[in-house]
Amino acid sequence: xxxxxxxxxxxxxxxxxxxxxxxxxxxxxxxxxxxxxxxxxxxxxxxxxxxxxxxxxxxxxxxxxxxxxxxxxxxxxxxxxxxxxxxxxxxxxxxxxxxxxxxxxxxxxxxxxxxxxxxxxxxxxxxxxxxxxxxxxxxxxxxxxxxxxxxxxxxxxxxxxxxxxxxxxxxxxxxxxxxxxxxxxxxxxxxxxxxxxxxxxxxxxxxxxxxxxxxxxxxxxxxxxxxxxxxxxxxxxxxxxxxxxxxxxxxxxxxxxxxxxxxxxxxxxxxxxxxxxxxxxxxxxxxxxxxxxxxxxxxxxxxxxxxxxxx
Amino acid sequence: xxxxxxxxxxxxxxxxxxxxxxxxxxxxxxxxxxxxxxxxxxxxxxxxxxxxxxxxxxxxxxxxxxxxxxxxxxxxxxxxxxxxxxxxxxxxxxxxxxxxxxxxxxxxxxxxxxxxxxxxxxxxxxxxxxxxxxxxxxxxxxxxxxxxxxxxxxxxxxxxxxxxxxxxxxxxxxxxxxxxxxxxxxxxxxxxxxxxxxxxxxxxxxxxxxxxxxxxxxxxxxxxxxxxxxxxxxxxxxxxxxxxxxxxxxxxxxxxxxxxxxxxxxxxxxxxxxxxxxxxxxxxxxxxxxxxxxxxxxxxxxxxxxxxxxx
Numbered sequence: 089x090x091x092x093x094x095x096x097x098x099x100x101x102x103x104x105x106x107x108x109x110x111x112x113x114x115x116x117x118x119x120x121x122x123x124x125x126x127x128x129x130x131x132x133x134x135x136x137x138x139x140x141x142x143x144x145x146x147x148x149x150x151x152x153x154x155x156x157x158x159x160x161x162x163x164x165x166x167x168x169x170x171x172x173x174x175x176x177x178x179x180x181x182x183x184x185x186x187x188x189x190x191x192x193x194x195x196x197x198x199x200x201x202x203x204x205x206x207x208x209x210x211x212x213x214x215x216x217x218x219x220x221x222x223x224x225x226x227x228x229x230x231x232x233x234x235x236x237x238x239x240x241x242x243x244x245x246x247x248x249x250x251x252x253x254x255x256x257x258x259x260x261x262x263x264x265x266x267x268x269x270x271x272x273x274x275x276x277x278x279x280x281x282x283x284x285x286x287x288x289x290x291x292x293x294x295x296x297x298x299x300x301x302x303x304x305x306x307x308x309x310x311x312x313x314x315x316x317x318x319x320x321x322x323x324x325x326x327x328x329x330x331x332x333x334x335x336x337x338x339x340x341x342x343x344x345x346x347x348x349x350x351x352x353x354x355x356x357x358x359x360x361x362x363x364x365x366x367x368x369x370x371x372x373x374x375x376x377x378x379x380x381x382x383x384x385x386x387x388x389x390x391x392x393x394x395x396x397x398x399x
Numbered sequence: 400x401x402x403x404x405x406x407x408x409x410x411x412x413x414x415x416x417x418x419x420x421x422x423x424x425x426x427x428x429x430x431x432x433x434x435x436x437x438x439x440x441x442x443x444x445x446x447x448x449x450x451x452x453x454x455x456x457x458x459x460x461x462x463x464x465x466x467x468x469x470x471x472x473x474x475x476x477x478x479x480x481x482x483x484x485x486x487x488x489x490x491x492x493x494x495x496x497x498x499x500x501x502x503x504x505x506x507x508x509x510x511x512x513x514x515x516x517x518x519x520x521x522x523x524x525x526x527x528x529x530x531x532x533x534x535x536x537x538x539x540x541x542x543x544x545x546x547x548x549x550x551x552x553x554x555x556x557x558x559x560x561x562x563x564x565x566x567x568x569x570x571x572x573x574x575x576x577x578x579x580x581x582x583x584x585x586x587x588x589x590x591x592x593x594x595x596x597x598x599x600x601x602x603x604x605x606x607x608x609x610x611x612x613x614x615x616x617x618x619x620x621x622x623x624x625x626x627x628x629x630x631x632x633x634x635x636x637x638x639x640x641x642x643x644x645x646x647x648x649x650x651x652x653x654x655x656x657x658x659x660x661x662x663x664x665x666x667x668x669x670x671x672x673x674x675x676x677x678x679x680x681x682x683x684x685x686x687x688x689x690x691x692x693x694x695x696x697x698x699x700x701x702x703x704x705x706x707x708x709x710x
Contacts, residue, residue, distance in 0.1 A: 121567035121591065122574040128562065184527060187500075189519035208500035209573050212523070213566050216495060216530065220561030223534050227554040235546035242553050243538040250531030251439065255524050256432035262520050263433040280432065 097389035100149070101142055104386075108141040109133075111172050115225055120217070127206045127214040128221070132179045134197050137397075139321075139390070140178050140289040141171035146386035147293025147310060153382060154301055163296040166233040170241050170292040173222040177249045178285060180218035183211050185258070219249070233296075240295045248288035257281025261349070269350040275319065282325075283318030290314035290387075302381070309379035313372045313387060320368035321394050326351035327361055332398065369395045408700035411460070412453055415697075419452040420444075422483050426536055431528070438517045438525040439532070443490045445508050448708075450632075450701070451489050451600040452482035457697035458604025458621060464693060465612055477544040478607040481552050484533040485600045488560045491529035492596075494522050496569070530560070544607075551606045559599030568592025572660070580661040586630065593636075594629030601625035601698075613692070620690035624683045624698060631679035632705050637662035638672055643709070680706045 116132050118125045148167035152160060186193040186201040187208060194204050203211035226241045247253060257280030264277060291314070294307050330353050352361045372391045376384040427443050429436045459478035463471060497504040497512040498519060505515050514522035537552045558564060568591030575588060602625070605618050641664050663672045683702045687695040 117562055120562035120570075122570035124562050124567055124570040180527075184523055187523065189498075189523060210570070212495055212498065212500060213570050213573070215527070216491075216560075217562040217566035219527065219530050220557045220564075220566065223553055223557035224561055227550050227557065229554065231550075235550045238550045238553075239538050239542075239546045242534055242549075243540065246531045246534035246538065249527075250535055251428055251431035251435050251528040253531075255528035255531065256435055259431075259433035259435040259521065259524050262524070 093385050094389060097385045100386050101146070101389065104142055104145045105138050107168060108138050108145070108171055108175070111168050112175065115172055116176075116221065123206065123210060124213060124217055127202055127210050128218055130205065131183050131202050131214055131218060132176065134199055136175075136179075136197060138175065139394070140174045140285060142390060143286065143289040143314070143317075143387070144171040144174055144293040146390055147290040147314075148296045149293075150310065150379070150381045150384045150387055151294050151297035151302055151306070155298060159298070162232045163237075163298075166231070166237060166241070167293050167296040169225045169228070170245075170296065171289075173225045173241070173245055174285060174289045174292060176218045176222040176225070177245065177254070180215040180222075181249075181254055181258075181285075183215040183218070187211055190258075190262075222249075237295060241292050244288045244292050244295065248284040253280055253284030253288070254282075257284065264350055266348045267350065269355070271355055274350055274352065274355060278319060278322040279315070282322050283315060286318035286321060287311060287314040303379065306379045306381050309375045310381075310387075313375035313379070313391070316368045316372035316375065317391050317394055320365050320372065320391070323352045323361055323365040323368065324395055324397060326353045327358065327365065328398070329353070330358065365395050404696050405700060408696045411697050412457070412700065415453055415456045416449050418479060419449050419456070419482055419486070422479050423486065426483055427487075427532065434517065434521060435524060435528055438513055438521050439529055441516065442494045442513050442525055442529060443487065445510055447486075447490075447508060449486060450705070451485045451596060453701060454597065454600040454625070454628075454698070455482040455485055455604040457701055458601040458625075459607045460604075461621065461690070461692045461695045461698055462605050462608035462613055462617070466609060470609070473543045474548075474607040477542070477548060477552070478604050480536045480539070481556075481603040481607065482600075484536045484552070484556055485596060485603060487529045487533040487536070488556065488565070489596060491526040491533075492560075492565055492569075494526040494529070498522055501569075501573075533560075548606060552603050555599045555603050555606065559595040564591055564595030564599070565593075568595065575661055577659045578661065580666070582666055585661055585663065585666060589630060589633040590626070593633050594626060597629035597632060598622060598625040614690065617690045617692050620686045621692075621698075624686040624690070624702070627679045627683035627686065628702050628705055631676050631683065631702070634663045634672055634676040634679065635706055635708060637664045638669065638676065639709070640664070641669065676706050 112132055116129050118129060120128060145167055148164065152163065155163065182196060183202045185191055186196060187203050194201055202214055222245060223242060226245065227238055231238065249255065257277050260277040261281055290310050294310050329351065352364065356364065369391055373388060376388055423443055427440050429440060431439060456478055459475065463474065466474065493507060494513045496502050497507060498514050505512055513525055533556060534553060537556065538549055542549065560566065568588050571588040572592055601621050605621050640662065663675065667675065680702055684699060687699055
């Protein structure tokens, strides 16, 4: 990617991030019953990289080629809802994951976690309500997008969030503390725990399209891109847990090693883990080229960010 | 309702209950990752009255009048998925509600609760995965039902389960311990906490229909029926908490009073609470008559069961 297109991609991503913040502010209810609105907003609006929404919107951008203007707006709006829905699932998973019965973490993005601030019962409900809200966002009354697309979005998100995706991965994670997972088992855990939702982010963006206008196999290549990016993301996470410090990370560093959790670093060593992250990044970029889609520059920049990040 | 039609309604309900048990056995994954399948099945297959699935299927029956046979089968299948989805939401809410940070209950339907049997972390994930699975069931690949209907089902369920429904009601419940709620506030809590999902059960069944074939206002009357039934259900729950014993209930009796929670009995006294349950039942039955739908006998029998139940 040239310097000029890298800057353009960054500008686009900054605009997209703003749109997501605005939409989340609008759609996460401030005044929900009995403090639930306050805890939901706290969980969602506390910053974060918004990687999943950006992946979703960048994937939508990559498949938006030749639509009539009106249809383009409808599909862009559906993608914005999808982007927020996937972020709500991510946010709920962090709230529940931080609870004392799970990782028992008190710090997230430098702030007290939801259960520390609002109590465990409220944190439990907050997470539950965020998951429901994700599906509510995907199925608004009077939407102009084809119902077929809405159904596809709900399917992609529910499968990625559930037993075969994120929750399944977390269950493997729970069970794997203190075990010597081999690389295959470690990859399976991460493919489910974080990979599934990252892949869904991309696939949901890609679902907001007129499929018949796309190059053959393009969506499959986007899926390959997302799978490699998802695994790279986790490898980098494991590296940062070792080389990062608590202040930069905004969460407790060294946590995985302390809890005797298997990681790519514990399995492969630091140099090989770094090389793996780079290889996965390169494969993600190659899949974008193979897709033959004209506007993959933001997806490309996001893959670069994933391996360059410091937190 | 005549004796003969009451018996016919019971037969139909028994068949429907069997269909639900079979479908849940098929759709709740036995072999999901790392024990998650086992906890999910334990949470779902432990019996229970299946009131919500039956309401859904009975509502579908009430709106299934003149469709061609093929369409009828498609809509029946969609309603069976809806019935199971709503039961999964109910089941997840019980799993989370029983956890130590919420009601801290160790007994459910006479068996150890999920967190007692599988641990708190697994219970948390189990509930989360059950909620995802509900939306997965509503959006299967290759479904023959119109996508428009699937979207409507997802919308009804997500709204009823989330901040404006069940989770919102639970948040109010949390906040109301030790407070003197007035009747209006108590009703609002229950309308959200249990009423919303009972209403959604009926509305989801009613959504599996060709709307243009129905008498005018029929769906609105079904909603009125469900709202009254939902509140009657809660009033009876409060009555049973006082007059029932732990063995018959299959859960800890006297729990609400012990926890200083406001109930219809604490607010109105036992005789007036019983009279209220009867009035709500009568209003539910009147709404069925007003709907002018030809096959409401199962809905009618279910309303009767709700106020006659001993557990």
